[in-house]
Amino acid sequence: MIQYFLGxxxxxxxxxxxxxxxxxxxxxxxxxxxxxxxxxxxxxFERKVMAHMQVRLGPMRVGPVGLLQPVADALxxxxxxxxxxxxxxxxxxxxxxxxxxxxxxxxxxxxxxGRTHAVTDMNIGVLxxxxxxxxxxxxxxxxxxASNSNYSLMGSLRSGAQMVxxxxxxxxxxxxxxxLTSRATGTGTMSMIGIVQAQQQQHTWFAFSFFPVGLxxxxxxxxxxxxxxxxxxxxxxxxxxxxxxxxxxxxxxxxWSLFFLAEYTSMMAVSAIASTLWxxxxxxxxPNLLGGQTWDTAFSLVPxxxxxxxxxxxxxxxRSMPRIRAMRPExxxxxxFGAFLAALGLFxxxxxVRVRIQDIFWFSLKIGFFMxxxxxxRTTFPRYRFDQLMKxxxxxxxxxxIGVVVLTALIGVRQELLALVWR
Amino acid sequence: xxxxxxxxxxxxxxxxxxxxxxxxxVLNMGPxxxxxxxxxxxILKLDGEKVNGIECVIGYLHRGIEKLAENRTWxxxxxxxxxxxxxxxxxxxxGYCLAVEKLLGVEIPKRAQYLRVILTELCRLxxxxxxxxxxxxxxGAVTPLFYAFRDREDILNVFEKYCGARLTxxxxxxxxxxWDAYEGFAKEILHICDDLGPKIDEYKDLITGNRIWLQRxxxxxxxxxxxxxxxxxxxxLLRGSGVNWDLRxxxxxxxxxxxxxxxxxxxxxxxxxxxxxxxxxxRQSIRIIRQAVEGLPEGPIITKVPKVIKPPAGEAYVSIExxxxxxxxxVVSDGTAKPYRVRVRPxxxxxxxxxxxMAKGSLVADVVAIIGTLDIVLGExxx
Amino acid sequence: xxxxxxxxxxxxxDLFKGLSVTFKHQNPNDLVTEQYPLERPKIAERFRGIPRLxxxxxxxxxxxxxGACALACPEKLxxxxxxxxxETKKKVLTEFDFDMGRCMFCGLCEEACMTDALDLSKDYxxxxxxxxxxxxxxxxxxxxAPRKVYEK
Numbered sequence: 041m042i043q044y045f046l047g048x049x050x051x052x053x054x055x056x057x058x059x060x061x062x063x064x065x066x067x068x069x070x071x072x073x074x075x076x077x078x079x080x081x082x083x084x085f086e087r088k089v090m091a092h093m094q095v096r097l098g099p100m101r102v103g104p105v106g107l108l109q110p111v112a113d114a115l116x117x118x119x120x121x122x123x124x125x126x127x128x129x130x131x132x133x134x135x136x137x138x139x140x141x142x143x144x145x146x147x148x149x150x151x152x153x154g155r156t157h158a159v160t161d162m163n164i165g166v167l168x169x170x171x172x173x174x175x176x177x178x179x180x181x182x183x184x185x186a187s188n189s190n191y192s193l194m195g196s197l198r199s200g201a202q203m204v205x206x207x208x209x210x211x212x213x214x215x216x217x218x219x220l221t222s223r224a225t226g227t228g229t230m231s232m233i234g235i236v237q238a239q240q241q242q243h244t245w246f247a248f249s250f251f252p253v254g255l256x257x258x259x260x261x262x263x264x265x266x267x268x269x270x271x272x273x274x275x276x277x278x279x280x281x282x283x284x285x286x287x288x289x290x291x292x293x294x295x296w297s298l299f300f301l302a303e304y305t306s307m308m309a310v311s312a313i314a315s316t317l318w319x320x321x322x323x324x325x326x327p328n329l330l331g332g333q334t335w336d337t338a339f340s341l342v343p344x345x346x347x348x349x350x351x352x353x354x355x356x357x358x359r360s361m362p363r364i365r366a367m368r369p370e371x372x373x374x375x376x377f378g379a380f381l382a383a384l385g386l387f388x389x390x391x392x393v394r395v396r397i398q399d400i401f402w403f404s405l406k407i408g409f410f411m412x413x414x415x416x417x418r419t420t421f422p423r424y425r426f427d428q429l430m431k432x433x434x435x436x437x438x439x440x441x442i443g444v445v446v447l448t449a450l451i452g453v454r455q456e457l458l459a460l461v462w463r
Numbered sequence: 464x465x466x467x468x469x470x471x472x473x474x475x476x477x478x479x480x481x482x483x484x485x486x487x488x489v490l491n492m493g494p495x496x497x498x499x500x501x502x503x504x505x506i507l508k509l510d511g512e513k514v515n516g517i518e519c520v521i522g523y524l525h526r527g528i529e530k531l532a533e534n535r536t537w538x539x540x541x542x543x544x545x546x547x548x549x550x551x552x553x554x555x556x557x558g559y560c561l562a563v564e565k566l567l568g569v570e571i572p573k574r575a576q577y578l579r580v581i582l583t584e585l586c587r588l589x590x591x592x593x594x595x596x597x598x599x600x601x602x603g604a605v606t607p608l609f610y611a612f613r614d615r616e617d618i619l620n621v622f623e624k625y626c627g628a629r630l631t632x633x634x635x636x637x638x639x640x641x642w643d644a645y646e647g648f649a650k651e652i653l654h655i656c657d658d659l660g661p662k663i664d665e666y667k668d669l670i671t672g673n674r675i676w677l678q679r680x681x682x683x684x685x686x687x688x689x690x691x692x693x694x695x696x697x698x699x700l701l702r703g704s705g706v707n708w709d710l711r712x713x714x715x716x717x718x719x720x721x722x723x724x725x726x727x728x729x730x731x732x733x734x735x736x737x738x739x740x741x742x743x744x745x746r747q748s749i750r751i752i753r754q755a756v757e758g759l760p761e762g763p764i765i766t767k768v769p770k771v772i773k774p775p776a777g778e779a780y781v782s783i784e785x786x787x788x789x790x791x792x793x794v795v796s797d798g799t800a801k802p803y804r805v806r807v808r809p810x811x812x813x814x815x816x817x818x819x820x821m822a823k824g825s826l827v828a829d830v831v832a833i834i835g836t837l838d839i840v841l842g843e844x845x846x
Numbered sequence: 847x848x849x850x851x852x853x854x855x856x857x858x859x860d861l862f863k864g865l866s867v868t869f870k871h872q873n874p875n876d877l878v879t880e881q882y883p884l885e886r887p888k889i890a891e892r893f894r895g896i897p898r899l900x901x902x903x904x905x906x907x908x909x910x911x912x913g914a915c916a917l918a919c920p921e922k923l924x925x926x927x928x929x930x931x932x933e934t935k936k937k938v939l940t941e942f943d944f945d946m947g948r949c950m951f952c953g954l955c956e957e958a959c960m961t962d963a964l965d966l967s968k969d970y971x972x973x974x975x976x977x978x979x980x981x982x983x984x985x986x987x988x989x990x991a992p993r994k995v996y997e998k
Contacts, residue, residue, distance in 0.1 A: 093868040094609035097879040190488075273603065273675055276828065420868045421861070422675045423603025425828045426512070539920035542952035606868055613878045620890075627894035627966070633952050641957065642892065669867045672860040 052156060067159045071148050079304045080110040086415050093419045104374035105357070120293030125188050128290070133186035137291065137298035139179030144305035147172045151312045152233045154322045154399030165232035166214055169313055170207070173268070173306060177203045180287055183299070187290035196287030198426055199270055199277035205433035206267040206274075210310075212441035213261040216253070216448040217317040220246050223452065236321030243327070247318040250451045257444045258318040260437055262413070265310040267433060269303060271414055273421035274429055311410035312403075319406050322399035340394045343401035347385030354378025487515060492830075494523050500597060500834065501841025505818075512826050517819045521812075524845040532805035537563055537772045538637060540802065545631040547807060548843045551590035553582045553622070554785040556635045559805075561716060562781040562792035563637045566774040574762040575639035576718040581652065581755045582625065582634055583717075583783075584748040588659070589618045590786035591745050598738070598835035599670060602679050607670060614662050617655050624651075637772060639765030649756050656749045663745055671739070680734040684821040684833040687732060694820070695813050698788025699740045700837070704732030710784040722754045734836045741838075771800050787811050787838050809843035894951045894966040897944055899987040908963035911937040918958035923948045944987060946972075947980030 045062060084099070084107060091098025099106025124133055150165040152158035162168055177200050184196020221238035222228035229235065239245055247254045267274040278286040288299050315321060324339045355378045361371050388397050424432070450457065488509045494502040502523035508516040528547065532540050544559040545552035557579055564571060571579075596611035619629040624645050626634045634640070670676050686696070688704040701708055709726045711719045727743035729736030776798040782791035788810025795804040814837050822833045854860070880887060889895070902908050911928035927941030956966050974980065 089872075090605075092872045092874075092877070094606045095613055095871050095876045095878050096609060097877060097881070100881060191490075275603075416865060416868065419606050420669070420864045421604060422599065422670075422673065422679060424675055425679060425826060427826065428678050535920050539918070539954065542920060542950055542954070606871075610871075616878065623893060624890040625892070627890065627892040627953060628951065631950070631952075645892070665867055668863045670864075673864050674855075674860055 053161075064159060067157075068149075071151075071159060072145065075145065075148060075305055075308065076301075078308060079301055080114070082304050082308075082411060083110040083113065085411070086418075089412065089415045090419050093416075104354070104370055104377060107377065114297065117293050117297040122294065123290070123292050125290050128188040129186045132182050133290075136179050136183035136186055137295045137302070139182060140176050140302040141298050141305070143172050143175040143179065144302040144309060147306070147309040148312075150232050151309070152236065152316065152321060153403045154396070155233065155237075157322075157400055158233065161231055161233045163229065163231045163234070166218065166230045166235070166313065166317070169232075169309060170211055170214065173309065174204075174207060176302070176306060179302075183291070184287035187287065189290060192287050192289055195277045195289075199287055202270065202274065202277065202426075202429060202433070203268055205430060206264040206437070209433065209437035209441045210261055210264040210268060212438070212445050213257045213264065214313070214317060216257045216441075216445045217246050219445070219448050219452060220249055220254075223249075232316050232321070235316055236323065239320050240323060240327065245318060245320040245323075250448060253444060253447050253451065254318065256440070257448070258314065260441045260444060261314055261318070262410075264433075264437055264441075265314060266414065266417060267429070268310060269307045269414075271303075271307070272418040273424050275418075276423055276426050276429065307411065307414060308407055311407045311414075314410055315403060315406035321406075322403040324398065324402050340398045341389065343397055344385045344387075344389035344394065347381050347388060349385075351378045351380075351382030351385060354381060490827075494520075500839055501844070503815075503834070503839070503841055503844070505830070505834070507827065507830065509827060514822050514825055514827060514830060517822050517830070519815060519818060521815070521841070521844050524841045526846065528846045529805055529807060532802050534801065536800045537774070537802060540805065541636065542631065542633045545633055546842060547809065547846060548590075548785065548787060548790070548811070548840050549630060550593045550840050551586045551786045552630060552632045553586035553634050554590075554783060554790060556633065557583050557717070558781060558783045558785070558790050558792050559794075560635045560637050561783065562779050562794045563772070563774065565779040565781050566777060566794055566796055567637070567768065567772065569638060569766050569768060571639050571717070572763045572766060573718065573760045575764045575766075577755050577759050578640050578644065578764065579635060579717050580719065580722070581752055581759075582622075584752045584755070585618050585621060585652070585655075587748050587786045588745055589615050591741050591748075592618075594741060594786075594835075594838045595666065598832075598838075601831045601835045602676070604670065604676075607666060610662065610665065614659060617658070621648075621651060621655065624648075636765060638768040639763070641765070643764050644759070649759070652752060652756050656753050659749055660746070663742060666742065671742070677735065679828075679832060680738060680836075682731070683734045683825060683829045684836055685731070685733050686817055686821050690817070690820060691732070694816050696788070696817055698784075698786075698810055698814065698838075699737045699744070700732075700788070700814055700817065702726065702740055703729035703737040705730055710782060710789060714782075716781070716783060719751075721758070722751050724750050734832055737836050773798060773800050782808065785810055787840065787843070788814055807843075807846060809846065811837070811839035811841075811843040815839055815844060889968040889970070891968075893968045893970075894953045894956070896946065896967055896969040896972055897949070897955070897982070897987060898965050898967045898969075899942060899984065900963055900965050901988065907939055908961045909939045909942070909959075910961055910963075911939040912960065914958040914960065915955035915964050918954045920952065920954065921945075921948050921950065924955060939984070942984040942987060944982045945980065946982050947977055 087109065088098040088106065099109040102109045102112045124130060147169045149159045150162050150168055152161065180196050180203065181200045184193045184199075187193070218228055218230055218235070220228075220242075221235050224238060224241040229238065235246075242249070245254075247258045266272075270278055278288060288296060291299060320327075324336075326335075330339075354374055358371060358374055358378070361367060361374070387393060488511075490507045490509055492505040492507060494504045496503075504520035504523065506518040506520065507514055526546070528543055531543060535543070541556065541559065544555045547555045592611040592615040596608035599607045622632050622634070623629050625648070626632050626642060634642075686700065686704055688701075688706050691701050691704050691706060697708070705728060707726060707728055710716070711724075712726055724747045725743075727740045727747070729740050774796040776796055778793065778795040780791060780793045782789050784790075789808065790810055791808030793804075793806040793808065794802060795806075797803040818833065818837060821837075822830045825833070900908055911926055913926045913928075916922070916924040916926050923945035925941065925943040926939070927943075928937040929940055930936070931938045951966060953966060955964055
């Protein structure tokens with residue numbers, strides 16, 4: 041047993057490839073825990089960033105800077121009454137949030153946080169993720185149907201139509217990125233790890249290859265993924281001031297929080313696809329421009345130093361906290377949190393840990409960048425009307441993405457084409 | 464949704480009656496709703512997504528203010544008027560005082576008139592900030608609401624320092640103003656004027672040029688100039704359709720003729736034009752405030768009126784250009800200390816009639832935008 | 847110019863301008879939130895808050911029980927009780943009832959008072975759990991209504 045456990049530690053493949061079931065289970069649990077923590081952090085982060093962009097403070101009372109707010113929200117949702125509408129289809133009503141959550145989490149099986157840090161590596165990785173996210177649409181439609189309300193049904197059908205339309209543009213953009221993987225070796229791959237390795241071999245992130253075609257593909261994917269996950273500016277089906285209430289209305293308490301969890305998880309999943317395909321996955325910035333041993337070490341120090349800096353920031357904020365007795369638990373909490381972050385940062389500066397952590401760190405940072413974009417869009421843009429939304433999906437994004445595929449193909453075989461023409 | 468599968472149409476059963484079409488859906492946008500500005504109930508008859516008919520049900524905020532007037536003295540009714548259009552309380556006070564002063568036949572000192580103009584224009588700024596924030600929020604952008612309320616805070620602070628309350632100000636008295644300018648009045652107001660210019664430009668960057676905004680508001684909620692005049696619409700709705708009518712220029716009151724300002728006009732009577740007009744009105748208000756503050760004359764702030772006001776029997780109608788439109792007061796006196804009748808001509812009530820005309824044939828998502836552009840406040844509609 | 851406009855449209859310039867506006871506002875100096883009850887707002891001098899009966903420096907009542915405030919009030923919620931002092935032949939205040947629950951804080955009573963005895967103070971923190979405490983009697987008006995101070 042111990043041999044089974046230790047035998048994996050020096051391998052250089054993911055546990056799924058190595059066939060090591062114990063480690064697969066451990067990785068699955070780690071991914072699950074990580075995503076849950078990520079969703080809770082994302083809840084806090086969204087509220088704070090939105091608030092700061094709106095010149096206000098956001099949650100401040102629960103926990104030091106509102107850090108315990110997601111915990112409070114989760115507790116409240118669990119303790120709420122579980123309402124099931126009468127005449128609702130009970131089995132479908134129960135199953136809809138389960139379906140959405142399961143498909144959202146399943147996508148994370150192939151997401152690589154590093155060369156060995158994925159649950160497994162399928163050779164159809166990207167296709168698997170896109171397929172699984174399409175199954176999520178089924179859950180949305182089931183939710184609207186099971187609510188036994190005319191308005192919820194209309195809302196869920198609109199939501200489903202929107203998700204399906206933008207998936208096509210997303211897939212075309214993905215095709216163009218997958219085509220780029222074959223430039224170095226002559227054979228392309230759809231495996232997520234393979235795509236990042238292709239970027240490593242070609243010494244460029246795919247966003248910058250065939251400039252500006254790569255950027256256009258990334259832009260198309262970035263817009264389509266916002267529409268796919270029903271977020272602003274494409275969030276008409278779940279808008280509060282809209283009459284048709286949206287498929288989530290009849291769900292309360294824990295079931296609603298499952299939808300919420302699924303929404304943020306799918307946001308993270310499509311951000312993971314975008315980071316892997318165009319932004320180089322777990323590769324650190326400038327792997328070749330600033331290459332060499334010293335630069336490698338310098339960049340690997342960044343995660344640890346960042347956490348130490350965050351801890352120091354916590355301690356700095358202690359100075360501006362009011363010194364009255366009632367605030368003492370908050371002050372101690374903030375100090376404790378700062379100490380925890382600083383300790384984590386110091387732990388991450390150890391050489392043995394540094395080497396393993398850096399891939400995960402850079403990948404998480406890229407996902408975080410896309411999450412910030414999501415929040416930024418939500419704060420800034422008004423909503424599209426539904427017909428305008430569908431018009432953009434079909435009449436604007438789809439032709440552009442097909443154009444991108446064709447252009448990538450043409451530029452990719454330009455040598456052969458020119459040779460053909462010149463003869 | 465309907466089981467008339469036996470007949471070709473319901474006309475066969477009962478010719479001549481009007482029935483709901485078999486595809487029609489009746490949707491109730493109830494009194495409590497995040498987007499109707501107050502307790503307005505809108506019943507929509509929808510054909511799929513298209514609006515076929517609208518019916519507004521009002522009266523959820525009716526407080527009997529006009530009836531209360533019959534049992535209060537002329538001076539005691541002053542605080543009640545603030546509660547009509549509670550987003551712009553100072554203009555209501557201005558209108559009521561002007562009406563009673565006309566009945567009494569008194570002349571207001573110049574300084575009081577200038578002070579009234581300053582506060583009313585500040586109140587117009589404040590009211591347009593609320594309109595901006597809520598209208599844009601209905602369409603989906605969540606941040607300008609907070610920027611608008613932040614800008615409004617400065618104006619409300621001025622109100623608090625001047626008359627003691629931020630919202631229900633009771634700023635003016637019959638005969639002039641109760642309070643004179645406080646220490647630092649001019650400096651603070653000029654500071655607000657300087658600050659507000661760049662902030663209005665920010666709205667231009669954030670909203671006006673935004674393609675999503677343009678798509679949501681252009682050609683939405685069109686109303687023709689003839690319809691405007693037929694319905695009796697006033698304010699930015701009228702000017703949005705191109706009719707050049709602003710009471711501050713057409714029938715100047717309270718020294719508005721001393722100031723130099725423009726009236727923004729629109730050409731296409733759609734939501735976008737009305738949006739631009741209100742933003743421009745904010746800029747023109749800043750112009751007026753600057754001129755008034757810099758030209759504030761010395762002198763008394765209230766004329767001598769008796770302690771118990773008993774206007775001679777008669778009636779008077781005075782209307783002012785409130786932020787929402789033409790706000791009119793028809794006061795009837797029978798010679799006693801209490802009014803015989805006070806009738807308010809609320810701009811929002813009259814403007815609300817146009818909702819059906821504007822929204823018929825558009826999509827459901829546009830109804831919300833149109834209610835926002837009408838800039839109604841239910842305190843006025845229901846009184 | 848048409849070409850420039852066209853490029854601005856496809857490169858989504860207007861959207862980026864909007865994004866930059868919201869981004870700039872994240873500056874911590876821009877925040878306008880007041881964290882009540884840790885930071886309390888600044889109240890103006892003329893603020894119309896909870897009514898108080900003011901005494902002069904020697905502790906005598908400034909109120910002459912004339913009843914002008916009761917006449918001026920639109921809601922008729924002030925009751926002034928008085929008796930005549932046989933020696934000075936002047937009215938002396940015995941009771942003063944103010945129904946704060948119906949008051950709209952219009953300030954007409956403050957205006958009508960000729961001795962500046964009734965004053966709408968700068969106090970605003972008098973939330974109660976029921977209607978019982980809203981009718982203020984003379985003692986409460988002179989000393990201030992009893993209330994609980996919250997720290998957190």
